[in-house]
Amino acid sequence: MISxxxxxxYSGQVAAYGYNALKDSGFTRVIILSPSHFRSGKRFRGVSILNAKNIKTPLGLIPIDLDACKQLLDTSKDSSSNVSRKPAILFGSYEGAYQGEHSMETQLPFLQMALNTFKLVPIMVGILIEDDFERVANALQPLIDDKTIVVVSSDFTHYGEGYGYIPFRKDIEKNIKALDYGAFDKILNKDFEGLKTYRKETGINACGIMPIELLLKLLPDNASGEILNYDTSGHQSRDFSFSVSYASILFTKSSEVKSGLHIPLPQEKTSISQQSLLTSEEKVLLLSLARNTLETYTKTGTSQKLDHVTDKLPLRLKEKYGVFVTLKKSGELRGCIGHILPRTSLFQGVIENTINSSSNDRRFPPVDAKEVSDITIEISVLSPLEKIHDPVEFMVGKDGIIIRKGPASAVFLPQVAVEQGWGRAETLCHLCQKAGLSRDAWKEDGMEFYIFTADVFHEGDRT
Structure with missing residues (x-):
């Protein structure tokens, strides 16, 4: 993860998106790759291992994995005394490397809240050149197992006179985002050489660029990356004379979707359905579950008992996803309720939202048992939210969208605009009205936009 x-x-909310994904993930060791801002004036080549037994934060002590640290330090011992040109010692405990340095410690309370108990391997990355990246990555690789998470601490573009970086003076917010996303493109594609070239061409001054480049050497071929959230201090303060960019980027292996990381792994702005998130059998199971729930609840006022079948459900249906259940009668909406964020297991979310759609949608009277045979059920399984800063990024027919301004908010699923025949502007106007705002409120300052994709399926669907 890059955090x-x-x-x-400024950056806490962005970081929280990544750490929220780590909850209940079972990681027991954390390797932090932090950049050195050289505040102590001591530049060093290689990486520094903190010489301590514990690190204390206001949330308590974090034990350091002393065995792992010793293993890394031992890699610098050259047993061959006959080598005429010894390689540089890349692992050490350099005095002053951590003095006045915040890049590691800001990550620690998040980790304590997300993982509770874990051991830490604290690594401060100095200057890496030539084959240093390969050598450090090779030394770290044996430590990375299914119980270990690697966290890279980095901000991105630092724009302004104070940072000595002003590559443009017009359309600053737009150009900063383009600059950052150019780097993200290289990172998500695990393009080590491409990122180095991009840095030379643009001068992008992400402070953790070397830890990020090191991460790219560590990632396996089956790792897939996703931008969970992005923001800038300029956007927050409405002052782009100085601006620092923040991103929360998560890489997972395909097998980890089933091992506790409760997020799907779409590429940026790629719909879940294109990735076959759910199998046809899993979709049939969820629709059958919703149908049985609807029939049972409208007759008895209670939901069906699932104790005897829960253990037999596929693992994917026990994972947490945002999900909506939509009821239609003769093609017309009869109820639709769901939750955007992944707060419960998928199968439980389908049960809850089937009941809520049939009885708690204030736009309609509760569904009567006599109506059930005339109702069709549609389920939408949602991807994680992505914050956008310009509504032009909202793709009608592909993205669902949430708007929020102060206490007012509203959401449309991806299929709503298509079913109504709306374009982007018309969709946003209707969404503002749904939120109780003026039709053109989406054009005003202070409006927040979030998009997501959905795997949508319904009864009678054979695809």
């Missing part, structure tokens, strides 16, 4: 390290009031 920002600015003051929490």
């Amino acid at each position: 920002p390290h600015a003051g929490y009031q």
Whole structure:
């Protein structure tokens, strides 16, 4: 994971998106790759291992994995005394490397909240050149197992006079985002050489660029990356004379979707359905579950008992996803309720939202048992939210969208605009009205936009 390290009031919300995905993931060891901002004035080549037994935060002590640290330090011992040109010692405990340095410590409270108990391998990355990346990555690789998460601490573009970086003076917000996403493209494609070239061509001054490049050497071929959230301090303060960019980026292996990381792994702006998130058999199971719930609840006022079948459900249906259940009668909406964020297992979410759609949608009277045979059920399984800063990024027919301004908010699933025949502007106008705002409120300052994709399936669907 790549996580920002600015003051929490600026980057904390972005970082939280990544750490929220780590909850209940079962990781027991954390390797942190932090950049050295050289505040102590001591530049060093290689990486520094903190010489301590524990690190203390206001949330308690974090034990350091002393065996892992010793293993890394031992890799620098050259047993061959006959080598005429010994390689540089890349692992050490360099005095002053951590003095005044915040890039690691800002990650620690998040980790304590997300993982509770774990051991830490604290690594401060100095200057790496030539084959240093390969050598450090090769030394780290044996430590990375299914119980270990690697966290890279980095902010991205630092724009402004104070940072000595002003590559443009017009359309600053737009150009900063383009600059950052150019780097993200190389990172998500695990393109080590491409990122190095991009850095030379643009001068992008992401402070953790070397830890990020090291991460790209560590990632396996089957790792898939996703931008969970992105923001800038300029956007928050409405002042782009100085701006720092923040991103929460998560890489997982395909097998990890079933091992506790409760997020799907779509590429950026690729719909879940294109990746066959759910098999046809799993979709049939969820629709059958919704149908039985609807029939039972409208007759008895209670949901069906599932104790005898829960253990037999596929693992994917026990994972957490945002999900909506939509009821239609003669093609017309009869109820639709769901939750955007993944707060419960998928099968339980289908049960809850089937009941809520049939009885708690205030737009309609409760569904009567006599109506059930005339109702068809549609289920939408949602991807994680992605914050966008320009509604032009909202793709009608592909993305669902949420708007929020102050306490007012509203959501449309991806299929709504298509079913109504709306374009982007018309969809946003209707969404504002749904939120109780003026039709053109989406054009105003202070409006927040979030998009997501959905795997949508319904009864009678044979695809």
